Amino acid sequence: MTETSRKTALVTGASSGIGAAYADRLARRGYDLVLVARNVERMEELARRLTAETSRKVDVVGADLTKSQDVARVEDRLRGDSADRPARYNAGMALTGSVITAPAADLERLIALNVTAPTRLATPAGNAFAERGQGAIVNVASVLALVSELLDGAYNGSKAYLLTFSRWLGLQLGPKGVYVQALLPAVTRTEVWERSGMDIGMFPPQVVMDVYDLVDAALVGFDRREDVTIPPLVDEDQWKAYDKARLALQPGFQNGTPAPRYRLKVSP
Numbered sequence: 001m002t003e004t005s006r007k008t009a010l011v012t013g014a015s016s017g018i019g020a021a022y023a024d025r026l027a028r029r030g031y032d033l034v035l036v037a038r039n040v041e042r043m044e045e046l047a048r049r050l051t052a053e054t055s056r057k058v059d060v061v062g063a064d065l066t067k068s069q070d071v072a073r074v075e076d077r078l079r080g081d082s083a084d085r086p087a088r089y090n091a092g093m094a095l096t097g098s099v100i101t102a103p104a105a106d107l108e109r110l111i112a113l114n115v116t117a118p119t120r121l122a123t124p125a126g127n128a129f130a131e132r133g134q135g136a137i138v139n140v141a142s143v144l145a146l147v148s149e150l151l152d153g154a155y156n157g158s159k160a161y162l163l164t165f166s167r168w169l170g171l172q173l174g175p176k177g178v179y180v181q182a183l184l185p186a187v188t189r190t191e192v193w194e195r196s197g198m199d200i201g202m203f204p205p206q207v208v209m210d211v212y213d214l215v216d217a218a219l220v221g222f223d224r225r226e227d228v229t230i231p232p233l234v235d236e237d238q239w240k241a242y243d244k245a246r247l248a249l250q251p252g253f254q255n256g257t258p259a260p261r262y263r264l265k266v267s268p
Contacts, residue, residue, distance in 0.1 A: 008032040009086045010078065012065060012121075015039035017190030018140055020046055021215040022088050023058075029219075031086075032057040036074055038064045065117040066109045078124040086136035107154060114158035119165060126173050133177035138222065139166045143186045143230060146242075163228070170227050179225055183218045185209065186232040207232075 009026045013019035014035035020042075023033055027050040035043045040062040047058035061077065063070035118139055129135025142159040144151060163182050170180035188209045189200060200208060214231055221229030233239055 007086075008034065009088060010034040010036065010074075010125075011088045012036040012074070012117075013140075014046070015042040018185070018188065018211055018215060019088070021211045022218075023050065025212075025215050025219060026088075027054040027056045027058070030056070032059075034059045034061060034077065036061045036063050036065070038062065066112040068112075071117050071120050074121060075124045078121065078128060086138065088138040088140075102152070102154070110154055110158060114155070115161050118162060122165075122169055126169060126178060129178040130173055130176040135177070136179040136181065136222070137166075137169065137173075138181045138183060138218070140183045140185065141166065143184045143232070145184060167227055181218075181222055181226060182228050183221070184228065184230045185214050188214050 007030060009022075009031045011019050011023050011026070011033060014023050014033075015037035016039070019035075019037065023035055023046060027033055033047075033050070033056060035047060035058060037043055040060060043060045043062075047060055050056060051058050061074065063074055065071055065074070122137060122139075125135070125137055129137070139162050141162040142156075144156040145159040145163040147156060150156070163184070166180050166182035173180060186209065187200070187203050187207050188211055190211055209232060217231035218229055221231075228239070228243075230239055
């Protein structure tokens, strides 16, 4: 990403929470903005405030990223813009209940928002950035991408997908000058808890992160060009050891016969 005088960032989920906090911080870093979310009224209010406070240009795009036709409109916006544009995908949702009890329509919306939309948007963004030899894509996953035991399973699985996809994308696009960051928040004070019917008050206050603290930390990781940023994790060596152990498994997958423990024992 070049430090030009008119940098632009496209931010999804920008009407509240992490997306709105990113919009605020990026405007103060000198970025023009394209804000994408369903709630146009709230984005317009945010746009007016940021323009007044930072003099940056802020466009608003109303879109429901669970709907294919709305994703297509954002794809067109990414294809058609020749500006230096980092793309930050912050939209997301959690289930009310669990994957066992949630209505099928809610499961479809969760997968559309947390999996399908960021995958689709990465294509025009990644191609445009690679053609210019610069740009960045930031996907907001979750520490639950690394945890199988908590919450509803479908949410964790969707964030695990986004983590894996982001790292793969970084390997593909990095040599072409495109940086990809996966952000893994833990418990963060946003409206997603209320919308999912969960009480954030069930967590001890000391484990709940302020949304601006999260985004400020994410931007430190962005400046460091981390491929994975985990703001709540104090001991970075734990993540490095986990990732090293994961990589160490790979040679063991290259085996054309079952491991001895899986071979049938034939009685004489």
